[in-house]
Amino acid sequence: MAQISLRDVSKVYKGGVKAVDKVNLGIENKEFMVLVGPSGCGKSTTLRMIAGLEEISEGKIWIGDRLVNNVPAKDRDIAMVFQNYALYPHMTVFENMSFGLKLRRYPKHEIIRRVNEAAEILGIKKMINRRPRQLSGGERQRVALGRAIVRKPLAFLFDEPLSNLDAKLRVQMRTEIHKLRLRLQTTFIYVTHDQTEAMTLGDKIVVMKDGKVQQCADPMTIYDKPTNKFVASFIGSPPINLIEGRIIKRERKYYFDEGKFRVKLVEEMYGVIAPYEGKDVTMGLRAEDIYDKLFVSEASPENTIRAACEVVEPLGSEVYLYLNSGKHQFIARVGAHNRPEVNRDMDLVLDMSKVHFFDRETENTII
Ligand code: ADP
Numbered sequence: 529m530a531q532i533s534l535r536d537v538s539k540v541y542k543g544g545v546k547a548v549d550k551v552n553l554g555i556e557n558k559e560f561m562v563l564v565g566p567s568g569c570g571k572s573t574t575l576r577m578i579a580g581l582e583e584i585s586e587g588k589i590w591i592g593d594r595l596v597n598n599v600p601a602k603d604r605d606i607a608m609v610f611q612n613y614a615l616y617p618h619m620t621v622f623e624n625m626s627f628g629l630k631l632r633r634y635p636k637h638e639i640i641r642r643v644n645e646a647a648e649i650l651g652i653k654k655m656i657n658r659r660p661r662q663l664s665g666g667e668r669q670r671v672a673l674g675r676a677i678v679r680k681p682l683a684f685l686f687d688e689p690l691s692n693l694d695a696k697l698r699v700q701m702r703t704e705i706h707k708l709r710l711r712l713q714t715t716f717i718y719v720t721h722d723q724t725e726a727m728t729l730g731d732k733i734v735v736m737k738d739g740k741v742q743q744c745a746d747p748m749t750i751y752d753k754p755t756n757k758f759v760a761s762f763i764g765s766p767p768i769n770l771i772e773g774r775i776i777k778r779e780r781k782y783y784f785d786e787g788k789f790r791v792k793l794v795e796e797m798y799g800v801i802a803p804y805e806g807k808d809v810t811m812g813l814r815a816e817d818i819y820d821k822l823f824v825s826e827a828s829p830e831n832t833i834r835a836a837c838e839v840v841e842p843l844g845s846e847v848y849l850y851l852n853s854g855k856h857q858f859i860a861r862v863g864a865h866n867r868p869e870v871n872r873d874m875d876l877v878l879d880m881s882k883v884h885f886f887d888r889e890t891e892n893t894i895i
Contacts, residue, residue: 530592530605530682530715531557532578537587539573539739547573549739550587555683555732560709560716562730564723565762570739571719575685578717580604591682607676611688613668615660615675621647622656625674639678646674649711650704666697673708683715690725702728723763727751735759757891760812760884766848769818769858771811772888775804784811784883788854792830794881797895801885804894812884815848818860820868821875831880837868851876 532555539548548570555561563571576582578589580601589596596604615624622643629639647653650670660668669689676684689705690698702725709716709729720726726733727747735742735750735758743755754760760768773786775793782793782801793801821827835858839850842864849860849868860876868874885894 531555531559531590532683532715532717533590534574534578535588535590537574537577537589538585539570539577539582540585547739548577551736551739551741553734553741553744555715555717558713558715560718560729560731561734562718562720562726562732563734563736564720564726565736565742567721569736571721571736572687573739574736575608575687575717575719579606579608579685581608605681606683606685607679607681608685608687609672609676609689611691613660613672613692615668615671617660620657620659621652621663621671621674624660624671625678628675628679642678642680643674646677649677649708650674665693666701669693669701670704673705677708677712681714683717684712686716686718688720689718691720691722698725705729724765727763733763735762737762753893754812754884755893757810757812757886757893760886760893764814766815766859766861768812768814768884769856770886771813771853771856771858772808773811774808775801775806775885777805784809784885786811786833786853786855788856789833789835791833791878791880792828793883796881797885800895804885804887808888809894810886810888810891812886813858813878814882815859815861817879817882818851818858818862819877819879820849820860820862820866821877823863823866824877827875827877831878833876833878834873835876837870837872837874840867840870842867 534551534553537551540546551574565571573582577584584597591604625643626639647656650673652670690701718729730747733747733750734744737758743750743759750763771786773784776783776785782798783790821832835851835853837849838852841848845864847862847866849862851858851860887894
């Protein structure tokens with residue numbers, strides 16, 4: 529168990545690529561922290577610097593109360609699980625799992641006890657004598673997890689551990705990692721580009737872009753209160769609708785004018801939006817905050833818009849409507865029985881208490 533902290537950590541690769549740019553992070557003891565962001569944003573590099581697999585160009589990293597900048601990977605007492613499992617093909621499951629303990633000269637009975645315990649937790653006891661090629665992808669990933677568990681490290685570092693698995697298995701392994709985490713009660717840092725994995729697994733999520741931390745918070749804060757347009761659009765499925773327009777004021781009321789439609793802001797937002805009067809902004813509205821007017825009892829003309837419904841996509845438990853205002857395309861997520869006619873205009877009610885506004889230049893959140 530350990531807390532981990534990074535202060536002003538940067539990484540410049542040979543050739544000048546600044547992969548990580550002054551990252552500050554604090555991971556509490558027993559916390560599950562997820563680093564998420566698009567490919568190339570510096571997630572793996574950050575993780576590899578914590579693991580000691582990559583030199584730190586600038587800044588400091590502590591594991592527990594030990595400054596580890598100059599501590600080699602093998603002495604950091606953390607275990608890393610990789611995307612490609614990195615199992616030894618000529619060794620059995622038992623040998624793969626016990627290899628690290630053997631190197632560290634653990635007594636034989638202790639090795640057997642730990643491997644059996646991990647195999648039990650992971651449900652791979654029956655295949656303990658098989659070799660990796662005799663295992664499915666999911667089973668191999670379990671062995672890789674097992675090899676990490678037996679060491680009882682201070683922290684686990686996971687680098688996209690599920691990205692080689694098919695979609696169904698990925699969901700299954702995600703729940704298993706969740707259970708494992710509850711059972712092991714230790715610190716986890718988990719890298720993924722998959723926002724669903726981030727939302728479902730993390731106590732805290734760190735959203736990265738271009739080597740920089742964009743936001744670090746619990747999943748619902750990231751979802752409900754993104755700090756900028758990038759975070760808002762990266763987290764959430766379907767992605768948040770981003771609609772460009774202008775803030776205008778008429779008779780002491782503020783409106784968002786899209787060009788084809790105009791909606792009134794809720795009064796609580798007036799104070800913050802006032803400096804943006806007459807300015808271009810981007811409105812962000814999640815698909816679940818748009819309703820078919822037929823299903824809304826109290827709609828006002830000031831938050832109702834007209835748009836053409838171009839595609840209706842039933843997903844069983846819900847329906848996605850692909851809409852077009854004449855200027856912007858956007859998506860609404862509505863109830864399973866809501867089936868508007870395609871290629872017809874329909875009335876939609878926007879929940880204006882849920883909208884976000886982003887500064888057009890800085891892309892930072894205004895509301
Ligand atoms: P992510 O894990 O978010 O996909 P990485 O940390 O792997 O991102 O990479 C961040 C940036 O650093 C990318 O631009 C990548 O091309 C670059 N990079 C990664 N590894 C190396 C390396 N060994 N040498 C040079 N550039 C690298």
